[in-house]
Structures are given as structure tokens and as C-alpha cells.
Amino acid sequence: MSRPAQNLLLVALGAAALWITLATGEYLSYVRPGFRIPLAAAGAVLVVLGGAGMLRDRRAASAHGHHHHGPGVAWLLAAPVVAVAVVAPPALGSFSATRTASRPAPPPPPPDEGYPALPVTAEPDDMSLGEYIGRAFQAQDGRPEVLGDATVRLTGFATPRKGGGWFLTRMVIACCAGDAVPFRVVVHGAPSPGADRWVRVTGTWHRPPAGLRRTTEPALDARRVIRIPRPARPYE
Amino acid sequence: MMAGVSVESPAWEDDVLPPPDWGRKPRSPLTTASALFAGSALLLVAGRLWIAPALDVRAVDAWTTVFVAVCVQALPFLVFGVALSAAITAFVPAGFWTRVLPRRPGAAVPVAGALGAVLPGCECASVPVAGGLMARGVAPSAALAFLLAAPAVNPVVLVSTAVAFPGRPEMVAGRFAASLLTAVVAGWAWLAFGRGSWLRVLPQRPSAAGDGRWDAFRSAMAHDILHAGGFLVVGGAAAATINVALPASWVASVAGIPVVSILVLALLAVLMSICSEADAFVAASLTGFSPTARLVFLVVGPMVDLKLIALQTGFFGRAFAVRFIPLTFALAVVSGTAVGSVLL
Numbered sequence A: 001m002s003r004p005a006q007n008l009l010l011v012a013l014g015a016a017a018l019w020i021t022l023a024t025g026e027y028l029s030y031v032r033p034g035f036r037i038p039l040a041a042a043g044a045v046l047v048v049l050g051g052a053g054m055l056r057d058r059r060a061a062s063a064h065g066h067h068h069h070g071p072g073v074a075w076l077l078a079a080p081v082v083a084v085a086v087v088a089p090p091a092l093g094s095f096s097a098t099r100t101a102s103r104p105a106p107p108p109p110p111p112d113e114g115y116p117a118l119p120v121t122a123e124p125d126d127m128s129l130g131e132y133i134g135r136a137f138q139a140q141d142g143r144p145e146v147l148g149d150a151t152v153r154l155t156g157f158a159t160p161r162k163g164g165g166w167f168l169t170r171m172v173i174a175c176c177a178g179d180a181v182p183f184r185v186v187v188h189g190a191p192s193p194g195a196d197r198w199v200r201v202t203g204t205w206h207r208p209p210a211g212l213r214r215t216t217e218p219a220l221d222a223r224r225v226i227r228i229p230r231p232a233r234p235y236e
Numbered sequence B: 001m002m003a004g005v006s007v008e009s010p011a012w013e014d015d016v017l018p019p020p021d022w023g024r025k026p027r028s029p030l031t032t033a034s035a036l037f038a039g040s041a042l043l044l045v046a047g048r049l050w051i052a053p054a055l056d057v058r059a060v061d062a063w064t065t066v067f068v069a070v071c072v073q074a075l076p077f078l079v080f081g082v083a084l085s086a087a088i089t090a091f092v093p094a095g096f097w098t099r100v101l102p103r104r105p106g107a108a109v110p111v112a113g114a115l116g117a118v119l120p121g122c123e124c125a126s127v128p129v130a131g132g133l134m135a136r137g138v139a140p141s142a143a144l145a146f147l148l149a150a151p152a153v154n155p156v157v158l159v160s161t162a163v164a165f166p167g168r169p170e171m172v173a174g175r176f177a178a179s180l181l182t183a184v185v186a187g188w189a190w191l192a193f194g195r196g197s198w199l200r201v202l203p204q205r206p207s208a209a210g211d212g213r214w215d216a217f218r219s220a221m222a223h224d225i226l227h228a229g230g231f232l233v234v235g236g237a238a239a240a241t242i243n244v245a246l247p248a249s250w251v252a253s254v255a256g257i258p259v260v261s262i263l264v265l266a267l268l269a270v271l272m273s274i275c276s277e278a279d280a281f282v283a284a285s286l287t288g289f290s291p292t293a294r295l296v297f298l299v300v301g302p303m304v305d306l307k308l309i310a311l312q313t314g315f316f317g318r319a320f321a322v323r324f325i326p327l328t329f330a331l332a333v334v335s336g337t338a339v340g341s342v343l344l
Helices: A003-021 A033-061 A072-087 A094-099 A129-140 B003-008 B029-054 B055-090 B095-098 B104-117 B123-135 B140-152 B154-163 B167-191 B210-245 B248-253 B260-272 B278-283 B291-300 B306-316 B316-344
Strands: A151-160 A165-173 A181-188 A197-204 A219-227
Touching: A003 A033, A003 A072, A003 B029, A003 B055, A003 B123, A003 B154, A003 B210, A033 B055, A072 B029, A072 B055, A072 B210, A094 A151, A094 A165, A094 A181, A094 B055, A094 B210, A129 A165, A129 A181, A129 B278, A151 A181, A151 A219, B055 B123, B055 B210, B104 B140, B104 B167, B104 B306, B123 B140, B123 B210, B140 B154, B140 B167, B154 B167, B154 B278, B167 B291, B167 B316, B210 B260, B210 B306, B260 B278, B260 B291, B260 B306, B260 B316, B278 B291, B291 B316
Parallel strands: A181 A219
Antiparallel strands: A151 A165, A151 A197, A165 A181, A197 A219
16 A cells, blocks of 8 residues: 555545544444544544545655555555445444344343332333333332332334334443344234334333233333434434 | 755654555556546445445445444544554654663563553554554463453543443452453463564664654554554444344343353444453443443453454554464453353
């Protein structure tokens, strides 16, 4: 790989990193929000590095005409740059949610004293899927008042389900999309909006059938389903 | 222009830059570069239009997302790891390491391993840093112990493990003990059996003064980022393929079998190539597997995985990788199992 190509590639790589963090916010489809600053800093370093190389080459070009060569394997770095620029792959959706269904994300640990009871109010409570799932497990574990008959509003995308209803889904990432696993809540009482459609579902806790001994998947009786655009932060 | 003018180029520059046989001979550098960029863009667009519909668009999307995610995630660690490594070679005097580390390599190995526990670093960063240490005259066995220990036992990783396994401090202790054990034994094994010719160490760069030193820093950094980055892309693509193509049911069906489940999770750690700061969360989600199997997953992952194999091959050469990687893998599985059966 020639020197001009090396510098060009470094600048392109840095520009791509800066573009997805500062310009579009697409980095949220790949990594956690906290990654914004290190990623932008790395992008800036790459742009400066490539730019400095270009400047130096321009100055040096008058002095000596020969070029130094870098490793050919570096060409592969063009692949993620082009992927970001041309394809802009979307956040993971129902395909990955179904594939990783056998190891769903553990809900966040409840507060030490357990979740407080949820009062019935006129306005629905906006709740993360993680909290809803955590509350649903506690509710099935002898504390039904943590969900009760309160109305909640959950946000996620639809994933098909065999055997009635559909899943309201949100992928959870610990570090990057490579480790994403799903939060899933079964939605009853409303037709599926179609796989990968983002929706906001208002509804109440779907109680498991009486007399059931094992824990069931958290579920919701939907009252309203509104389609929404994909949120800026697709992962929970 | 006279040919003799090229003496203006500093004499050490040929040491800083890679030998010409690492690259290809270009026809006209900038044209070739632009053509290749345009070509790969066209290829991706064509793939998107004609090949993707034939596969499963959602699978292709997921592959691309995971591929980009692994690259994006590793990029800052790579850039700052390389910067640290370049800074070590360009600015830290060679005598420093011989003062910090014990003179005898056998004693330097555990010290270097313990140093890894202090410095927070991702595995992508530790490979170039270890290369920089070797270039600065640190014994390869000690640098390798550092390479293995740094991503596995640093404070960030231990805290994330504690968060992922709430109320189970023995998981954190087990991870620390088994990882450090693996790193130190691997270092000693390399000291006892390794040969210098297997390991390609970048030539030691003479430190120049002023402008020249910054220039050495810049070109060392550019070279290492491009080189390691290319291999990182290979690792990212492999990890994305595993993520999208490996049937999840295969993994679930072996969870209950004792020895097999340990080996499967060890292999899975290699294939999934998750960064060491995140792998605890994945291990926590692998319910159904025994604690020992999950500990082995945590010990193997930061030391051997697809992107590390690619990076180590890139930095230290194939002759090194084919010997050191199986050695590390075997040691990590054995010490993870041993520590797990005692502690968990």
C-alpha cells in the first residue's frame, strides 16, 4: 500500500468515526452511548495522523521521489469505512432477537427493597422493557402489586411469535452489537404491526393463568399500539 | 531534481518504515487508491442489490451491523493502544524497562503479568503495546505475560465481571486467579521452549531528537494502525459470521454435558471474539452452563479469540501464532477448569 493511499485510508477511517458519532449519531446502532467520546477522539486522531502524513509527503515529495510501502492487509480497513458510508447498517432487529432468544437478557437487578407498588393513574407510566420484565418476575413471585392493574407504556420493535400474540422486543448491549441479547415481552390483544416495526404499546400486565407453578414469560394486554420511528437509542 | 538530494531523508527512516516487501507495488498510488475505494463501494452496492435479496436481507443486515460494531468498538482501543505503544518506543528510554522489571526473565514474567492487572486495556490495545515492549528490549516472555494478563485481569474487566455476576465475588476471584495463572505459565513456557526465530519483533527504533522523534512516532503509529486494523477487520468479519450463522440450538443442546460444555464454551469464547470488558455480561446470559464452564469462557476470551489471532499473526508473524495460540488456549482451559473446580 502506497503512502498516499495509507494517509487517505487513515483520514477516511477517522472521518467515518467522526461522521457516525458527531454528525449522525449512528454509532448508537453499534456501541453504547458512553462510547461517543472515545470514538470521536479516535476519529480525530486518525484524521490528524493521516493529514500530517499527507502534509509531510507533500513537503518531502520535492526532496525525494520514492515512496514507502505499507502492509497490503490494510486495504481491508476500507471495508468498514465503505460499509458505514454506503450501507449504514441499521440496529439489530427481529432476526437477531429470534436467534438469541434462547439466552434472553437478564433484567436489571431490582432496588434492594424490591420494586414499589405501581399506583393506578390516568397517565400511563413510561417504563423500560428491562424494568417491566423485572417487575413481572416479582409480580409472579408473590408480589402482584408491583404491576397490579396500572397502565404502562413500553417501547420496542415487533418480533414474530409462534403460538399467539407477538413479542415487543428491545435488544440489550453490554459493549457492542456483537453481544446483543433481547428483552422480550409477549403482547396479547393487538395484531402484530409486522416484524421490525417500532411501536409504543400501552397496556396492563397480563396475569399468568391461575394455578400455574412455573414462571411464564412476561406479557402485556395491549390497549393501544402506536407506530413510531426507530428511536435514536435503539438499544436498552 | 538531482538524485543525490534524497540524503535529506533521515538515515533511520528505513528502520521505522516496514520493509518494502510488506506491501504491493502500486502503479500510480493515488489513482490505485481511489480506484480500489470505488471498486469496493461498487462491490458492496452490487452485493446489496443482487446478492442480498437472494440470501436473507435481515441476515445480511445483521451481519453488516455486527461487523461494523466490532470494528467501531475496537477502533478507539486500537488507536490509543497503538499510540501508547508508539509512545513507549519513541519516548520511553530503553533503560526504563530494565530498571522496572527484574533482570532475570523468569522473575520478570510474573511482574509483567501483575503489571497487566494495573493497566486498563482491551485486548486490541495490548497486542501493539506488547510489541512495543519487545521492541524496547523487554524479554518476549515477560511481554507475552503482559499481553495475556492486561486485557483479562485489569480493574475495568473485574468490575464489569462483578456487575454481571451480582452477589458472586468468587467469579471475580476465579477469573483473576485463573487468568493470571495462565498468563504467567504461558510466559514461562515461552521462556523455556520458545525460540527467538519464531517471533517477529519490529526492529528497535533508534530515538532521534526533536522533529525526527515526532516523525518516528507518527509513522510508527500510522503503520501499526493500518497493519493491525487490517487484521482486526478479518477478526470482525469472522465474529460477525459466527454471530449470524452459528445455530443457537447447537449451543443450547450441549449445555448440560460436563466436560463437553467446558470445551464448547472455550471454543465459543474464541469464535465470538467479544471484548473483555463485555464478555462477563455474555457469560452471565449463558444460563444453563455450569459456573466452571462460564469461568473458562471468561478466561479464554480475552486471551484467544478470532480478532486476537488475526492481530497476533499480524504483529508477531505466523510462526509465532501457530505455536503461542494453541499453548494459550490449552493453558487457559486447564487453569480455568482447575480454579473453577476449587473455587466455584
